[in-house]
Amino acid sequence: MIYLDYAAATPVDERVMAAMQPYWTEDFYNPSALYTAARQVKSVLHLARKRSGAVLGAKPGEIYFTAGATEANNIAIAGIMQRFPEKTMRISVIEHDSVRQPARAYGEHQEIGVGADGLLRPEDVEAAIDEDTVLISVEYVNSELGVIQPLRDVARLVSDIRTRRQNSGNNTPLYLHTDVSQAAGRLPLDVSELGVDMATINGGKIYGPKQSGLLYVRRGVELQPILYGGGQEGGIRTGTENVAFAVGTARALEIADESRSDEQKRLRAFQKRMFNCARQLGGVVNGDVRRRISDNVHVSFPGVDGETLVHHLDVRGICVATGSACQANNDTPDHVLLALGREDAYITGSLRLTFGRDTTADDIGYTEDVLGERIPQLGGN
Numbered sequence: 001m002i003y004l005d006y007a008a009a010t011p012v013d014e015r016v017m018a019a020m021q022p023y024w025t026e027d028f029y030n031p032s033a034l035y036t037a038a039r040q041v042k043s044v045l046h047l048a049r050k051r052s053g054a055v056l057g058a059k060p061g062e063i064y065f066t067a068g069a070t071e072a073n074n075i076a077i078a079g080i081m082q083r084f085p086e087k088t089m090r091i092s093v094i095e096h097d098s099v100r101q102p103a104r105a106y107g108e109h110q111e112i113g114v115g116a117d118g119l120l121r122p123e124d125v126e127a128a129i130d131e132d133t134v135l136i137s138v139e140y141v142n143s144e145l146g147v148i149q150p151l152r153d154v155a156r157l158v159s160d161i162r163t164r165r166q167n168s169g170n171n172t173p174l175y176l177h178t179d180v181s182q183a184a185g186r187l188p189l190d191v192s193e194l195g196v197d198m199a200t201i202n203g204g205k206i207y208g209p210k211q212s213g214l215l216y217v218r219r220g221v222e223l224q225p226i227l228y229g230g231g232q233e234g235g236i237r238t239g240t241e242n243v244a245f246a247v248g249t250a251r252a253l254e255i256a257d258e259s260r261s262d263e264q265k266r267l268r269a270f271q272k273r274m275f276n277c278a279r280q281l282g283g284v285v286n287g288d289v290r291r292r293i294s295d296n297v298h299v300s301f302p303g304v305d306g307e308t309l310v311h312h313l314d315v316r317g318i319c320v321a322t323g324s325a326c327q328a329n330n331d332t333p334d335h336v337l338l339a340l341g342r343e344d345a346y347i348t349g350s351l352r353l354t355f356g357r358d359t360t361a362d363d364i365g366y367t368e369d370v371l372g373e374r375i376p377q378l379g380g381n
Contacts, residue, residue, distance in 0.1 A: 002318045002363045006356035007143060007182060007296065012248070013207035019251040020209070023244035031241050032230065045243055048250040055257045056199065056216055057190035064215045064233045065246040069181045069202035070098040072215035073137075075236060076177045076198045079223025080135045081106035087134035087172060092120055092149070093339040096179060099137050100335075116340050117288035118147040122157050129161060135175050140194070141182040144336045144352065145287035146296025148187065151178055155195025175221060181205045181213075185256030186264055186293040197221050201253065203245065207357070208252030212245035259357075267355045268294035270364045274353060275299075277368045281375045284346065286337060295355040300337075300346040303379040309351060312378070316370045321352045 023041070031042035049060035056063075066072040077099065081089060089109040091099055103109040112128045114120055120138065129136070136158065140151050158176045165172060180189055181202035191199055198221065203212030217223060217236070229238035271294050275285055278299040286298045301309070306322040313320055322334075337347045353367070 002366060004318060004320050004353040004355060004359065004363070004367065006359075007146075007205070007352070007354035008321060009204060009210065010207045010356060011358075012209055013252060013255060015255060016208050016248045016252045020244040020248040023247060027243075031243060032232065041243055045241055045246055048243075048246040051250040052201075052214055052253055053216075055189060055253050057192050058216050059219065061234075062216055062219055064217060064236050065241065065249065066213050066215055066233075066237055067211045067242070067245075068204060068213045069096075069179060069200050071237070072200040072202075072213055073098045073177075073179055074102045075215055075223065075226060076200065076217075077102040077135065077137065078106055078226045079236065080175055080177075082224040082226075083222065084134045084172075087132045088130065089135045089137070090125070090128050090133055091137045092139065094118060094142055094144070094336045095137065095139055096143050099139070099179065103137070114339055117291075118142060118145045118286070118336070118340055119288055119291060120149050120154065122150060122153045125154055126157055126161075129174075131165075131170055132172060133174060134172055135177065137177040137179070139182070140178045140180045141186065141293055142287070142336065143179075143182050144334075145298050146182065146293045146354070147287040148183075148291045148293065151194055151196070159195065182293065182296075184253060185260055186295070187260075189257070191216055191218070201249070203249035203252055206252045206256040208248045209245055212242070212249045214246075214249055263357065264294045267359070270355050270359060270361070271295065271297055273364050273368065277371060281371060283351075283375075286340065286342070286346075286350065297353040297355075299351055300342065301349040301351065301375055301378075302343075302345040304349045304375060305378065306348055306350050309349075309374065309378055312374050313367075313370060316374075318367055318370060321354075322350055 027041050029038040029041045031045050049063040052063050053060050089103050091103050091111055093111040093113050110128055112124055138149050138154055141148050158174055162174050175197040177198040178196045179200040184201055184206045197218045199216040201214050204210040223236050225235050227238050232238050232241055274297040283299040283301045334347050
């Protein structure tokens with residue numbers, strides 16, 4: 001089998017598995033207990049925060065472990081919007097549903113449009129912000145297209161608006177949240193450089209376990225909890241800590257960051273091959289080609305039904321997607337391609353291939369051959 005859907009899920013790295021193993025059966029103790037064995041486990045949990053923070057340029061006390069990115073995004077959005085129920089929120093129109101849905105659930109929000117290249121324009125962000133806007137959420141790398149948003153430009157804009165508010169006597173704070181799940185292992189993630197107040201990471205996207213992840217919260221940012229209980233994770237994510245998954249998330253994040261440069265160079269060559277293959281078969285690349293991570297290929301073949309193509313590739317042993325895996329669960333048009341202004345033929349004919357550590361040149365060659373055979377048969381140009 002050739003697996004080309006790494007943006008949806010990654011296998012757990014053996015090194016991550018080894019790091020987690022002791023905390024399933026040997027050091028299984030509750031970190032909140034007072035005896036020595038439990039205190040030792042609590043120190044391991046603190047070390048996981050420290051190691052995660054080292055990758056992000058954050059302090060251990062700013063790292064909160066969660067059960068994946070969806071939970072982290074909900075904690076960030078609900079945590080701010082419940083504190084300021086009369087205020088408003090702004091998100092990009094192509095955000096993941098784990099941002100779009102809570103934004104709809106918690107008060108007034110507005111979606112900011114993107115260009116045909118899938119990129120936000122800072123001037124559009126500025127125009128959308130009003131005096132009551134308290135939170136902005138922008139996914140650093142779009143989970144479907146792989147395009148890299150101008151997050152630093154948005155952060156500078158947010159800083160300028162904060163200054164203007166202070167000078168005008170407007171006491172409404174303005175926070176910037178980002179989901180960096182698709183950027184981890186591809187781009188530097190120093191939160192000070194990015195200029196964000198909160199950042200979400202999904203362990204399951206970086207060869208860690210599914211339902212693992214973390215939320216970075218800058219010191220001084222207060223979140224209203226959505227769960228109440230024993231007060232673990234600073235009260236932001238209460239409940240007995242999953243030490244194994246915290247350790248796994250930290251180790252996966254370290255490994256992803258250490259191998260980032262070499263891996264991205266390797267995958268960039270595969271990306272170029274697949275872009276060329278798609279164009280030769282009448283395909284069109286969706287999203288900006290240059291401001292894009294190197295392991296994402298999102299293309300459309302007008303006249304071809306994307307789901308049918310996925311099934312044909314599956315029969316030939318190739319696993320790909322038509323969009324994000326979460327979006328595929330909903331029987332609704334692809335909101336990302338709609339936002340790009342794509343016509344129906346391009347939306348229904350879309351295909352996403354994403355590469356990973358086990359992807360080889362032979363895998364790419366075989367996929368090129370199968371696409372070259374199937375696209376004409378299914379009505380492609």
